[in-house]
Amino acid sequence: MWRVALHQMRSSAGRLGAAALAIVLGSAFVATTLLAGATVEATTHNTMAAGYAEADLVIGSNGMSLDQVHELGQVDGVAAANPVSRAFIDLHAGDRSEWAMMGPVPSDARLSVPTLTDGALPEVEGQVAVVADLAQRLGAGIGDEITLTWEDPADLDDGAEPTEHERTVQVVGLLEAPSSFFAMAQQVLTDAATFEAWDRTGGAADRLHFTEAVVLMSGDADLAQVRTGLEESLPGLTVQTVTERAEDMAAEFTGDGMLTALGLAFAAVALAVAALVIANTFTVLIAQRTRTLALLRCVGASRAQIRRSVLLEAAALGLLAAAVGLGLAVAVVAGGLNLLAGANDEVPLDTTVHLSPGIVAATLLTGLIVTVGACAIPARLATRVAPLAALQPVEGKPERRAGRARIAPAIGSLVTGAALLAGAVVLSAGAGEGSDAVFLALGIGVLGGLLSLLGLLTGAMFIVPALIRLGGRLLGRSVPARIATANAVRNPRRTGATASALMIGVALVAMMSTGALTAQESLSRNLDERFGVDLTMSVGHNGAEPSRGQVQVLADHPGISETVLLEQAVVELRSARTGTDTTEFVGAVAEGSLEQVVRDADLAGGIPERTIVLPRSYHDWYGLEDGDEVTLTAQDGTEVSLRVHLSGIPGTALVPPEVLAELDESAQITTAWARFADGADELDVVREVQAALTDLQAASPGDPTAWLGGSGVERAGYQEVISTLLTIVVALLGVSVVIALVGVANTLSLSVLERRRESATLRALGLSRGRLRGMLAAEAVLISFAGAVIGIVAGVAYGWAGSTVMLAGLGDVTLMVPWRDLALVLAGALVAGLAASVLPARSAVRDAPVVALAGP
Structure with missing residues (x-):
């Protein structure tokens, strides 16, 4: 049956193209999401860790003296330890002066945040290295002298005027500070003696200046042992790796992982939607091949062989399409990262495409599982058709009733899903900043969203015809419009399935647009309150x-x-x-x-x-x-x-x-x-x-x-990172839209093939080719209108619910409606529906009425 499956794929390559394209795009969506997640992780780490240079560990404390920092450097396995200084001093050069952040020259160059661009680092007492743009403003260069001035804050405790201390030093080097907003790099590096002089005159002997220190381990040191030794050296220390510290810093402005969880939630729903679109497209395509499968039954193929041939074909198609989708995702992510990196110089965006074996396996397995799963039910149904009955022409049979038995399950799924969504919102609102409760609410919300979406899909055959009749009134009383409206609602099952593809895509677009706008507004408001x-x-x-x-x-x-x-x-x-x-x-x-x-x-x-x-x-x-x-x-x-x-x-x-x-x-x-x-x-x-x-x-x-x-610059840095991450998420919208349009175009094309005799009959009765094209165009627009309206309403509701769950830990969530985006989505869906009818209409008018009436 493997040879049969390959032969069927070659002979029907054209008909499989649309389904393959949907799988390519679906797999690319998965791969792009995973690659974007890896980029977000790397970018967050690079951005937050920029202030710690090449340190291995970050030491946190309520306060450390310089002597205590030196004690950390004596712990076994520690090659160097330096304070993270936030000391501000007054620099004077001639008539010019500025305040600048000062720190000591690290005992190891790998701990230096600013990089030396000219001259040398201070080696003896009375030398400094200054950031180049600061030196330029002061009018000082290498070899020039500047004066450092600072006050003794201990005098304030006694209510006296602060004592002023000064020291004249020579500039021996120029530095370049990192561009990251979060690096907090020192602008002046002094020799150790000058820095200790500042520390000694900074007040009483027990004054604690430093809340952080960085540690560089020796090459053969054991991380666990060094951690233990540092914690035992001074009480009350927290010892973290740079990665751990970067994650904590990121959590401070993303709401303890809320932004990442938001992206994962969108990716999970997007993946489910992409799978449903592919399944819908492939189901209709396999249904059109019932006659070919029945011919195999006539020549002796068993039902198991028929089923196996379809599944083998689906597996081959899924793997090949997924491989193409993976390559497409790599190209898109590589190009997108280079564009974003060029547009955002202040954010150290990681431009490496992090293609891991796990991402490759996940993408290929997604294409394989989705395709085979989509073909399982059609393959089983095809084997149940009697061979002689299957040789009959395939015609769409009008239904008198729209499956009344589906009303109760549809309403039940919709109501249950809405209740779960509401419960997730309530649970997240009461969870505060508890991440476990938020992720529990997320799981409940995703389940509720999928159940309600299932209810919408099941009930589409009831909702879509009602919306189509409403849209038909807007088109007027012309003959093509009336026939299009009648045809669109004549078969509610098929019409509902066709509209569902676009409904799913539009719902995803509306959900992500609403969620992104709500998240950006709420996060900006939170930053306004914090900064x-x-x-x-x-x-x-x-x-x-x-x-x-x-x-x-x-x-x-x-x-x-x-x-x-x-x-x-x-x-x-x-x-x-x-x-x-x-x-x-x-x-x-x-x-x-x-x-x-x-x-x-x-x-x-x-x-x-x-x-x-x-x-x-x-x-x-x-x-x-x-x-x-x-x-x-x-x-x-x-x-x-x-x-x-x-x-x-x-x-x-x-x-x-x-x-x-x-x-x-x-x-x-x-x-x-x-x-x-x-x-x-x-x-x-x-x-x-x-x-x-x-x-x-x-x-x-x-x-x-x-x-x-x-804090404006720091606040802007947070917003820049947020905007970059949201841009990556929203950029995935185009993939879901194209998937939906592929499903609509494929379903309409197959629907036209089913109705060739009907179209030929209308031609024989005097309907012109132009009016036949107009009728099909009106039908496509009506179906697109119904699917888009349902998708927009559902998408806004999902976006609000998802944003409320994800951002509850940040405080009040400002719910937003992206009116402009929704208007563009609706207009785009109508235009896309119109475009989707072009090729099917050409097929419908291509043959003469007598030839078409002879049967397919």
Whole structure:
């Protein structure tokens, strides 16, 4: 039967082409999804791990001293250990100055985040290497001297003015910092002695500056033993590999794997939809070959042989088509990654196509299993037809009733699936950030989606004719339109099967478009809450006030839309519930509109009366909660009681202006906040503003040194990664649409073959070729209309449910409807239906009526 199967494939290659194309695209969809997942994983790791260079382990702590970091380097199996420094110092070169992040030269070059581009790294005391663009702004080059200035924060604890320390050093090298938003690379690398001098004058001997350190293991060291040795060396340490740390960092802004789970959910549903489309197409195709199979029965083939020949043919077709689909996926992913990498220089997108044996096996097995599974029922049904009956012409038989027995199962599946979807939404809403509960809700939601989809497919023969009759009224009362409407609803089973192919594809498109838009909007809102201020400019808390020129630099830059000035005072903050007692800088708006600058929607109406707005980090540091009562005590003893509101503001606590006036009437302006303009390149804005401030410093030497902070660049980096990942997911939509259109075109073509006698009869009665084409076109458009409407409604519902489940851990989910995309999908489905009727119409009008009436 193998030879018979191959002969049948060669003799009917044309008819198998559409089914093979569907399998190619379905397999390519699977492979593309898997390859994209591998790329996402690699990109996430590269992006988050960029700040740790080639380190093997990352050490986390509530605080470590430099001496304790050195102790980590003495643990057996450790080749080098260095602190991850976030120290800011003031650099002076002539009349120019800037704030910059400083760190020590790593004891091993593999631990250096910035790379040396010119000169040498510091080797002796009094040498530094500086990032090239920073050196250019300062007007310093290799061999020039610059001055490092820093303050002793310990003096603030005693209420005194900070002691200023300075050291003159020589620039011996230029560095290039990584472009990743998340690298947090030092801009100045100092020699070990200079860095230790900063550490020793940083306050009391027990002051702990570092929350992270990186470790490089020796070549023959055992990971488990080194971990144990590090954990035993200092209490309270967390020891992670760079991969583990990168995964934790990614989870912080993706909602503990929510974005990955969202992509996997879409991929799982897309795979199921692709399988259903292929099964529908192949089922109709095999049904058209019943006569050929029956001829084999006539010459002595047994039923088992007939079934085996069909399954062998399906297996060969599935494997060959899947192999082509794999190659297509590799080409698409390779081209797409190169395009994305060129368009997103700031995100280190991994452009390697990660084609593993597992992906190859999964793709080939998918093509094989889906094709053989799709042919199992048609092959079994073909063997049940009596040989002589099978030799009869195959004609579509009109049905008087649309299978009333299917109503109850269809409604049952639809209702059960909807209930499971609702249950998944409720379960995820109550799960908070518990990943196990979210994945349980995901499983329930996928099951509910498949059940409801099954209900829609089963009930399509009832829903589609009703929508077709509605669409027929819109087409008018012309003869082709009336005949097309009558033909489309005459056989509800066939019409429902034809519309289902497009319905499935459109539902997938609508679901993924809705899910992607909802996810992007919800994640952006979450980032707005976490990173409330884009850019901050400060001159320190030692009584200095930014000059009007410095403020004007912010206000005049085209990449900045709004600015606000804050005045600050030093107070004691005390919480009765937690026992918190700490010195804080409290600020209030002096000029500008806070509502126009802060992105947190909770502050859109300003700061409520008798309320203090604190960064969300205060919950982790001091255990403060929304609604807690705290008391602020001014230096003159004035006390004010306020309610706590946690927000995404950076660093400074905020109170209404009248409250700050009670605490300190002489508070000075020390800080400016700014919001990036829509569409601005955040990183370029920061660089240009910093360069303008440095130039201003040279022109006005009396101005204090301003330094830029804020989370806008980091926020933009998160959004850039989110957009990149969502682009990869949404890019898969084209595959599902083409699969659906292949199914529609193939089903319409076979339907026309079944109705050749009917078409010939109409021709004999005087219907022109043009009107026959118009009738078939109207029928295709009506079927496409019905399938598209059902698919859009179902897709939006699935997209909302899936997004709610996936993003529940992030907080409130903003449900969105992509109206433009849905309108394009509907228009595209109608045009596609019209295009799908072209070849079948040509086939219908090709033969003369007498020839066509002679039978197929």
